[in-house]
Amino acid sequence: MDDGPLMEKLVEKVLERSKRAIAKAITLVENHPDECELFIKKIFPHTGHALVVGITGPPGSGKSTLVNNLAIEFRKRGKTVGIIAVDPTSPFSGGALLGDRIRMDELSGDPDVFIRSMGSRGSLGGLSRATMDAIRVLDASGFDLVLVETVGAGQSEVEIVRTAHTTIVIGIPGTGDAVQAIKAGILEIADIYVVNKSDRPGAEEIAKELRLLLTLDPHSKDEGRWQVPVIPTTNLPPIISGIQKLADTILKHELFLNDPKNAQFAFEQEKIRRKNEIHEIIKVEIFENMLTSLIGKQEWEKLLQEVISKKTDPYSAARSIMDPLFR
Ligand SMILES: Nc1nc2c(ncn2[C@@H]2O[C@H](COP(=O)(O)OP(=O)(O)O)[C@@H](O)[C@H]2O)c(=O)[nH]1
Numbered sequence: 001m002d003d004g005p006l007m008e009k010l011v012e013k014v015l016e017r018s019k020r021a022i023a024k025a026i027t028l029v030e031n032h033p034d035e036c037e038l039f040i041k042k043i044f045p046h047t048g049h050a051l052v053v054g055i056t057g058p059p060g061s062g063k064s065t066l067v068n069n070l071a072i073e074f075r076k077r078g079k080t081v082g083i084i085a086v087d088p089t090s091p092f093s094g095g096a097l098l099g100d101r102i103r104m105d106e107l108s109g110d111p112d113v114f115i116r117s118m119g120s121r122g123s124l125g126g127l128s129r130a131t132m133d134a135i136r137v138l139d140a141s142g143f144d145l146v147l148v149e150t151v152g153a154g155q156s157e158v159e160i161v162r163t164a165h166t167t168i169v170i171g172i173p174g175t176g177d178a179v180q181a182i183k184a185g186i187l188e189i190a191d192i193y194v195v196n197k198s199d200r201p202g203a204e205e206i207a208k209e210l211r212l213l214l215t216l217d218p219h220s221k222d223e224g225r226w227q228v229p230v231i232p233t234t235n236l237p238p239i240i241s242g243i244q245k246l247a248d249t250i251l252k253h254e255l256f257l258n259d260p261k262n263a264q265f266a267f268e269q270e271k272i273r274r275k276n277e278i279h280e281i282i283k284v285e286i287f288e289n290m291l292t293s294l295i296g297k298q299e300w301e302k303l304l305q306e307v308i309s310k311k312t313d314p315y316s317a318a319r320s321i322m323d324p325l326f327r
């Protein structure tokens with residue numbers, strides 16, 4: 001695509017919330033970093049209206065199913081919903097039951113819902129950057145909410161989740177999730193904690209345990225501080241419960257962020273998000289472009305060999321590559 005009329009047309013169509021154009025734009029941000037840059041430049045002034053909600057948790061905890069039901073709930077309330085599922089291991093609703101699938105079809109036929117999964121095709125740091133840009137595309141298209149499902153696997157989901165205004169962390173009974181979440185620092189990123197599959201035994205206990213752990217944070221009672229709620233949910237047809245409360249809580253969190261009393265807090269959060277994004281862009285640039293211009297393939301091989309044979313150490317190797325930058 002050139003940067004002329006075709007790109008202009010795509011921008012125009014994305015702003016009109018054409019599903020075809022949105023799909024095309026997301027493919028562009030995934031696969032064509034050069035054109036992506038110009039495209040994002042053009043849509044950027046139209047962004048900043050959507051509430052971005054990140055949903056993270058271990059594989060199989062019911063993220064896709066929950067996102068699905070949450071989208072249905074928000075549609076009932078007249079909100080438009082964009083969904084991005086970042087799950088390299090399984091596509092959207094991959095392991096879901098037939099019932100879920102039918103409901104998902106119902107969703108994807110709705111002109112006010114857009115669903116897209118993104119894989120881990122992109123190289124180092126590429127997926128988080130592509131995800132941030134995909135969120136931006138949906139934001140510019142005027143979706144009220146953008147729900148982003150990421151599989152909880154450590155650092156990467158923390159990165160993606162930092163793009164969200166509201167972060168929902170999911171755990172399920174009987175897996176020691178609560179303790180795990182704390183160990184992995186996952187609880188700290190939660191604005192809302194969901195205990196899903198609460199049709200299973202032990203849900204009430206884990207919810208209680210989490211509420212207790214949350215009060216142990218010395219800042220948890222600070223004035224103007226958001227109190228992280230723990231919400232049990234069930235998404236096992238025909239039993240669907242806790243979703244309305246979850247939707248209410250998400251909107252309550254949005255009100256909290258928009259409250260002038262919390263303007264400073266919201267501003268600091270926004271600063272972290274934008275800084276994180278700029279870092280992400282620089283990181284990708286450095287790895288993909290600058291690194292290849294600093295060191296040739298053969299030099300790489302030689303250097304790696306030296307580290308493997310312990311002739312040199314990794315720090316010195318990295319320094320030797322970066323040296324020209326600081327001279
Ligand atoms: N028992 C029970 N099963 C659920 C619940 N929510 C989802 N599941 C099932 O858990 C499995 C994994 O769900 P999925 O949404 O694909 O999980 P994800 O990998 O986190 O996206 C599917 O078979 C769902 O039907 C729930 O509340 N209770």
Ligand SMILES: [Mg+2]
Pocket residue numbers: 063064065085087090091092093094149
């Ligand atoms: Mg999933």
